[in-house]
Amino acid sequence: MKINIKALTTIYVIMMFTSCHDNINHKLEMADGCLDRNSVDSAYNILKHINPDNLNGDENIAFYTLLNTKTKYIKYIPVKNDSIDYAIFYYKQNGPEGRLAEAYNYKAMTLYYDRGKKKEAIEYLKKAEEIALKTADAKLIQKIYDNIFTVNFWCNHFNLALNYGLKALSYAHKIKDTASIAHDLRYISDTYSELKMSNKAIAYNLKAIRYLNYYDKLSQAKLFSNIGEYYFYKGNTKKANEFLEKAFKNSSNVYTYSVVADMYIEKGKLIKAKEVMEKAPLPTNDFELLKKLSTLYDLNRKSKNYVKALNIADSIIELNKKIDNAKESDNLNDIQAKYNREMMAQIFKSQIIYLIGAVLLLSLFVILLIFRQKYRNSKIKHGIIENRLLINEYKKKISEMENSKDKSISKISNLEQKINVLESNESKALYNGKRCYESVLDNNTIVKWSAQDLQDFVDYYKYKDLSFVSSLDDEYKNLSPKQYLYLIMVNAMNKDDATAEKIMGISNVTIRSIKSRIKAKKVYHPSV
Secondary structure: OOOOHHHHHHHHHHHHHHHHHHHHHHHHHHHHHHHHOOOHHHHHHHHHOOOHHHOOOHHHHHHHHHHHHHHHHHOOOOOOOOOHHHHHHHHHHHOOHHHHHHHHHHHHHHHHHHHOOHHHHHHHHHHHHHHHHHHOOHHHHHHHHHHHHHHHHHOOOHHHHHHHHHHHHHHHHHOOOHHHHHHHHHHHHHHHHHOOOHHHHHHHHHHHHHHHHHOOHHHHHHHHHHHHHHHHHOOOHHHHHHHHHHHHHHOOOHHHHHHHHHHHHHHOOHHHHHHHHHHOOOOOOHHHHHHHHHHHHHHHHHOOOHHHHHHHHHHHHHHHHHHHHHHHHHOHHHHHHHHHHHHHHHHHHHHHHHHHHHHHHHHHHHHHHHHHHHHHHHHHHHHHHHHHHHHHHHHHHHHHHHHOOOOOHHHHHHHHHHHHHHHHHHHHHOHHHHHHHHHHHOOOOOOOOOHHHHHHHHHHHHHHOHHHHHHHHHHEOOOOHHHHHHHHHHHHOOOOHHHHHHHHOOOHHHHHHHHHHHHHOEOOOOOO
């Protein structure tokens, strides 16, 4: 038997290619699962063993670049290239929207942390927010709100930061993410502090105490320092010392030293305050620097070292200017306001579309109800006419039988029973019409009648004197129920115009108007 080597080689290559392709897919899915479970190191190790050159297909490349950027961001590994743009391009074209929102999110945060591009970062975050809200993915929305908070807070846009911090906390509670709740409580507390809303800040700090296990040593120290400072200014020195001791045990930072120095300054122990500040470590950001300078200013002013105090005051002014200038130059408010307006416009547009759709459906429903009611009324009227014809027919037969020699009691009794059944059915169908007819007969007013009452009166009179109503239909076209009523009262019930006026609750002028309109509806019969 001859073996086709070329064919076997081709099959082997296809099998190897397929196996490799499936293996890469499996690895990407595994890495994604690890990130969902916060097993970042495991995800990183899986991705490290994927050779980007072996990636085939746009979907795999996009997924890999998203996971790779996400993992590096979480592990604080700088991302200084634009590989994530491939994922953004692919998911914009093909979806799903959740991954596009994620790609925008990590594009934003790598731009912010690794390249210092604040404006671009907030633009991408706002795009991510808009898309995430459409997906209703609470976990993704919470993550994006946290990041929008972060950029706004560190760019000194505290009101915007507070807004997003509160939103993030709400979503963290919704998804029951304890770690996010812990961090959001601290974010909100820090923001209230910057907004000089100390009571609100301490309220959130006290809530955060239950989540100590979710904070690193430095964060715990700052939390204890804030609470210690609060109790000190409340006059509870014992509590203040308790929390400040905990702060020192956890981490040494300039903020805690400054709070302790403030306590000594307040008590007049200026030398002790000076010793504390000399031991304080260097500040790590503008906020710690501002706290340190504020403490040193108070210390030198109360030590009567006015020249040094004035120099420190100048430094505080310059630092505040720097913070304010950064806030103005970033101009993040305008960027976010623009996206917020666009989102509101989109929401409004969607609401209008839904409203129009609802109105159309409601209109269709009303039209169907009207047609259904008209069909039902027509069916009832038709049934009544048929019943009346049968009743008349049966009565005629009874009369004929009574006048003839054939006076079969059983036959007459049977016909009378049929008449009773038909009249009983008529009575139920025409009950309201009969009631209205009897009211007009007694000259009672119809002022409070509904349109249905008028129609029921006409329907009942058709039953009572079909030949008369038929003669009106022959003589006039498209009479309204009110016009039928007038003609029936005057021509069939022998009521004069004065009585008709009283019953209808209208003036003589209106009666003339009704007569004029009836006349206009008269059918023209050409003479033969």
